[in-house]
Amino acid sequence: MNDFVIEHISKIENPLAELVDIANSLRKNGHKILSLSVGDPVNYVKTPDFIIEKYIEALKLGRTFYESWGGNKKLKEAVSKRYNDLYKVNYNTEDVIITQGVSEALQFTNTSLLSKGDTALIISPFFTQYLPNIIMEGATPIFANHEFSNNWDINTESLIQTIKNSGKNKPKYILVTNPNNPTGTVPSEKSLKEVVEIAKNNDIFLISDEIYDELLFNDAKFTSVSQVAKGVPHMILNGASKNLFATGFRIGFSIIPESDKKSLALKNAISMLCNSRLSANTPAEYAITEGISNTKKRTEVLKEVLKRIEKTSNLAYDLIKESEYLEVVKPNSAFYIFPRIKLNKLNIHTDKEFTELLLREQHLEILRGSGFGMDGFIRLVTLPEEDVIKEAFSRIEKFCNFHKKNK
Numbered sequence: 001m002n003d004f005v006i007e008h009i010s011k012i013e014n015p016l017a018e019l020v021d022i023a024n025s026l027r028k029n030g031h032k033i034l035s036l037s038v039g040d041p042v043n044y045v046k047t048p049d050f051i052i053e054k055y056i057e058a059l060k061l062g063r064t065f066y067e068s069w070g071g072n073k074k075l076k077e078a079v080s081k082r083y084n085d086l087y088k089v090n091y092n093t094e095d096v097i098i099t100q101g102v103s104e105a106l107q108f109t110n111t112s113l114l115s116k117g118d119t120a121l122i123i124s125p126f127f128t129q130y131l132p133n134i135i136m137e138g139a140t141p142i143f144a145n146h147e148f149s150n151n152w153d154i155n156t157e158s159l160i161q162t163i164k165n166s167g168k169n170k171p172k173y174i175l176v177t178n179p180n181n182p183t184g185t186v187p188s189e190k191s192l193k194e195v196v197e198i199a200k201n202n203d204i205f206l207i208s209d210e211i212y213d214e215l216l217f218n219d220a221k222f223t224s225v226s227q228v229a230k231g232v233p234h235m236i237l238n239g240a241s242k243n244l245f246a247t248g249f250r251i252g253f254s255i256i257p258e259s260d261k262k263s264l265a266l267k268n269a270i271s272m273l274c275n276s277r278l279s280a281n282t283p284a285e286y287a288i289t290e291g292i293s294n295t296k297k298r299t300e301v302l303k304e305v306l307k308r309i310e311k312t313s314n315l316a317y318d319l320i321k322e323s324e325y326l327e328v329v330k331p332n333s334a335f336y337i338f339p340r341i342k343l344n345k346l347n348i349h350t351d352k353e354f355t356e357l358l359l360r361e362q363h364l365e366i367l368r369g370s371g372f373g374m375d376g377f378i379r380l381v382t383l384p385e386e387d388v389i390k391e392a393f394s395r396i397e398k399f400c401n402f403h404k405k406n407k
């Protein structure tokens with residue numbers, strides 16, 4: 001890397017993209033690749049018609065100007081009402097900021113809070129894209145764990161320990177992903193209450209990324225941090241990408257409901273950064289307002305899709321249970337499954353080697369767990385049709401049988 005771009009760039013990895021080149025060169029040689037790697041629901045579920053129609057209406061009405069920098073007021077009202085209705089909280093419209101996806105909210109949050117030498121606490125496994133923004137500020141991510149052997153619940157002991165170990169360099173925030181990508185599970189209410197208590201006792205700002213909060217099945221018992229964080233400085237992240245199947249609309253919501261010094265300062269800082277980029281996508285804001293407010297249609301769409309995800313996710317789970325080489329926690333949210341590879345049974349040493357060889361030999365593209373902060377696991381998207389899921393696991397089984405130790 002030359003010295004034109006800053007040094008931190010060289011520290012950024014993109015595990016989501018590292019197999020793309022291999023997959024493309026296999027395609028060039030005439031191979032068909034089965035890909036269960038990308039978490040874009042719109043590859044499988046069309047953005048609902050009632051949202052698309054509103055988008056078109058916005059264009060026809062000439063809503064193509066710069067929207068207010070912090071977001072359309074009606075959308076902000078719809079977002080706060082949604083939280084108030086779903087979680088019986090009391091959020092105000094002024095507590096909501098609209099961004100270009102949760103990604104931009106995270107970028108603005110990190111730019112606002114972190115500088116060289118700071119730390120930010122993330123709970124592994126985590127959504128990969130959390131890291132680049134932290135690194136770009138010259139800050140360092142530090143980690144606590146979800147516990148595989150405890151249904152991927154948050155290991156609050158590890159959280160306490162990580163904070164203790166950070167000494168004087170206490171993390172600027174704790175970030176919880178609720179429901180979780182990549183595990184497809186929800187933390188328990190008990191563990192979330194403990195996280196809130198830990199944040200409070202250590203005076204650390206709490207962030208909860210709840211972008212999958214309506215994608216629940218298998219009788220998941222979901223608790224929003226909004227329900228348990230009352231009074232403790234926190235921010236809720238959510239958006240249109242997953243619950244509304246509108247990834248390309250690029251609409252995210254941040255809610256910072258408290259009025260302590262930290263919350264007000266962060267709200268102010270994010271607002272200033274929104275101002276510096278002028279506006280999020282105006283017609284998309286108009287359409288997503290309808291997407292959230294039209295509870296009847298939203299619920300109908302969700303019911304249909306969730307029935308399907310529950311089926312394909314449970315099929316994937318059942319196939320893994322039959323496998324000699326994998327073990328897994330049963331998902332109840334989002335659209336991922338995150339099995340552990342029993343590497344001791346294979347002539348393969350790492351999840352990276354596993355996913356690369358699997359792609360080359362079986363033409364199946366999935367992601368390595370180490371890219372999500374958890375070595376020895378793999379992530380698969382569970383949105384495809386049942387026959388695709390079956391085909392994927394049959395290729396994995398064939399692959400593992402071939403690489404079995406001491407055959």
Ligand SMILES: Cc1ncc(COP(=O)(O)O)c(C=O)c1O
Pocket residue numbers: 039100101102103104127177181209211239240241247251252
């Ligand atoms: C946990 C989590 N947060 C945020 C995002 C990105 O959201 P957005 O499309 O709103 O930028 C994703 C996308 O996969 C995600 O899984």
